[in-house]
Amino acid sequence: MLFKIISTISVWIVPLFLLIVFLHAQYKGIKIYDTFIEGAKEGFWLVVRLIPYIVGIYVAIGIFRSSSALSILTRGLTPVLNLFGIPGEVIPLLITRPLSGPATLGLVSELIDKFGPDTFIGKLASTIDGSTDTTLYILAVYFASVGVKNARYSLPVGLLADVTGFVAAVYICLRIFG
Amino acid sequence: MNLVFALLVILGLLTGIFTGDLQVINEEILLSAQAAVERIMSLMGVFTLWLGIAKVAEKSGLLAAFTKYMSPLVKILFPSIPKGHPAMGAILMNMSANLFGFGSAATPFGLKAMEELQKLNPERENASEAMCTFLAINTSSITLIPTTIIALRVNAGSTNPFEIIGTIFFATTVSTICAISADYIFRSLSRRRK
Numbered sequence: 001m002l003f004k005i006i007s008t009i010s011v012w013i014v015p016l017f018l019l020i021v022f023l024h025a026q027y028k029g030i031k032i033y034d035t036f037i038e039g040a041k042e043g044f045w046l047v048v049r050l051i052p053y054i055v056g057i058y059v060a061i062g063i064f065r066s067s068s069a070l071s072i073l074t075r076g077l078t079p080v081l082n083l084f085g086i087p088g089e090v091i092p093l094l095i096t097r098p099l100s101g102p103a104t105l106g107l108v109s110e111l112i113d114k115f116g117p118d119t120f121i122g123k124l125a126s127t128i129d130g131s132t133d134t135t136l137y138i139l140a141v142y143f144a145s146v147g148v149k150n151a152r153y154s155l156p157v158g159l160l161a162d163v164t165g166f167v168a169a170v171y172i173c174l175r176i177f178g
Numbered sequence: 179m180n181l182v183f184a185l186l187v188i189l190g191l192l193t194g195i196f197t198g199d200l201q202v203i204n205e206e207i208l209l210s211a212q213a214a215v216e217r218i219m220s221l222m223g224v225f226t227l228w229l230g231i232a233k234v235a236e237k238s239g240l241l242a243a244f245t246k247y248m249s250p251l252v253k254i255l256f257p258s259i260p261k262g263h264p265a266m267g268a269i270l271m272n273m274s275a276n277l278f279g280f281g282s283a284a285t286p287f288g289l290k291a292m293e294e295l296q297k298l299n300p301e302r303e304n305a306s307e308a309m310c311t312f313l314a315i316n317t318s319s320i321t322l323i324p325t326t327i328i329a330l331r332v333n334a335g336s337t338n339p340f341e342i343i344g345t346i347f348f349a350t351t352v353s354t355i356c357a358i359s360a361d362y363i364f365r366s367l368s369r370r371r372k
Contacts, residue, residue, distance in 0.1 A: 009323065013278050021231060025238035032234055039233025043226035046289060047218055055214040060183050062210030063190035068197045099186075102217075109330055117336035126331060126342040130324035131349035133317045138288075140179060142313060143305060145289050146296040150304040151179050153364035154313045160360050161318035165353035172345045 046145065053144035057137060061099045070095060086170050089121050093128050098162050101134040124173040131165040133158075224282040232271065232290060241267040255315070255358070256308050258298070265294035269312060276316070279325035288316055311361050318357035321350045 025032050064070065074092050081091055089111060096104045108129045115121040135158035143151050194203045235241045245252075245267040252259065252266050259265050268291035275284035291312060299306040324346050331339035 009278070013280065018231065021235045021238070021240060024240045025234050028238045030234065030238045035234045035237045036230040038230075039236075040226045040230030042233075043229035043286060044222065046229070046286075047222045047225050051215060051218055054218050055211050056183065058210045058214035058217070059207055060186040060190075062206045062213075063194075063203055064186040065190075066199075066202045066206035067190040067194040068199065069189050069193040072193065105326065105330070108327070109334070112330065112334045117331045117334040118338065118341070122331075122334075122336075123342055123345070126327050127345040127349060130321055130327045130342060130346035131353060133319070135317045136182065138317055139313060141285075142288060142292050142316075143179070143309075146292045148296070148299075148303060148305050148309065149179075152305045152310055153361075153368065154305060154310050155179070155182065157310065157314045157357055157360045157364060158317040161314065161353045161357035164356040165318060165349050168349035168352035169345065172348045176345060 050141060050145060053140055057140045061103075061136075065096070065100065065103060084170075085174060087121060087124070089115075090125055090128055090170075093125065093132075094163075094166050097128075097132045097166070098135040098159060099137070101137065104129060104134075120173070120177050123177050124170065127169040127173050128166055131169040132162045133165075135159055135162055221282075221285070225286045228283045228286040229290065232268075232287065236264070236267065241271070245270055255311060258306070258308050259295075260298075263294065263298070265291055265298065265308070268294050272316065273319065276319035277322050279321060279323040279328075281326060288312075307365055310365065311358070314357040314361040315354065318353040319350060320354050321346055 022032065025035070070092070073095055077095070078088050078091055081094075082088060092107055093104055096107060108125045111125040112122045117123075117126070135155070139151055139154055139158060143149075143154075191203065194200050232241070241264075242262070245262070248270050249261065249266060252269060253261075256266070256269070259269075268287055272284055272287040272291050275281070275287055292309065295306060295309050295312065296302070298308065322343075324343065327342065327346075328339050331342070
């Protein structure tokens with residue numbers, strides 16, 4: 001029942017939101033198309049401004065990811081994390097997640113294909129992916145877009161959020177699906 | 179950020195030199211530069227679309243009405259944002275987009291929020307306290323409908339693709355509480371240092 005409601009919401013939310021915005025604007029007598037273009041122009045230049053930052057961060061992450069640094073790090077962490085009952089298969093996710101969303105999604109989809117979406121590992125990998133975020137990428141892009149150079153304590157806070165999201169995901173999956 | 183950038187490149191290159199797989203790295207450098215531009219170009223459409231829609235909602239006063247309704251929550255999290263400032267609206271739209279797994283809209287609204295927050299920022303090159311709080315919430319964001327992962331599970335033939343909604347909601351709630359607390363602690367510490 002709950003799932004039915006949620007899947008309905010996820011289909012309805014965008015069209016419904018658009019309908020409300022347009023109806024309300026029409027009612028208020030706004031020139032919708034002109035206003036839309038005005039905002040959309042900002043979007044275009046925002047994207048153009050972001051190109052150098054995204055290229056920089058993609059290349060740095062690409063170099064790190066394609067070298068064996070990642071697998072060495074994973075091998076080092078595995079015995080420690082195994083002590084806490086965290087399965088070895090999901091450990092690469094912990095390291096990749098803050099760096100790259102598409103790369104993590106790739107790993108998750110490999111795990112799901114290999115073990116099956118409804119196995120413990122499949123559900124754990126899904127939960128981990130949904131509970132953590134690409135902190136490094138978000139910080140780089142968000143701060144760069146407004147020209148802030150000093151991110152202050154944002155990075156440790158963001159990484160802490162990823163680690164707690166990961167740990168909470170493992171904990172709840174062990175409790176519910178384990 | 180500069181340190182992280184340097185560390186990623188230097189550690190990656192050194193490991194590459196020691197293990198001898200430099201050829202892979204050579205290819206990756208060019209591929210990822212290209213992938214970056216392809217990615218941003220693929221986002222251009224949705225960015226332009228959502229910022230256009232946001233402008234309509236802003237002009238018609240719908241956003242302001244929504245913000246007014248939700249402002250007690252924002253007031254607690256962001257005490258430094260003046261009442262009725264457009265930053266609040268953008269932050270709320272970003273939070274709602276994240277909550278409903280409405281990923282393509284979250285980033286443009288988030289960047290809009292950063293732009294508004296920067297107008298309130300007294301030091302242009304340093305992150306303001308409100309920006310740090312916003313990013314703490316943004317990177318941990320509570321998720322009700324994780325659309326991407328549900329889609330992935332449906333494609334993989336899951337018998338119950340929604341089964342992970344509860345666990346994700348739990349884990350993101352925990353991480354959001356931790357992030358907000360950590361942000362509060364760091365903020366208090368940095369104020370004391372001044």
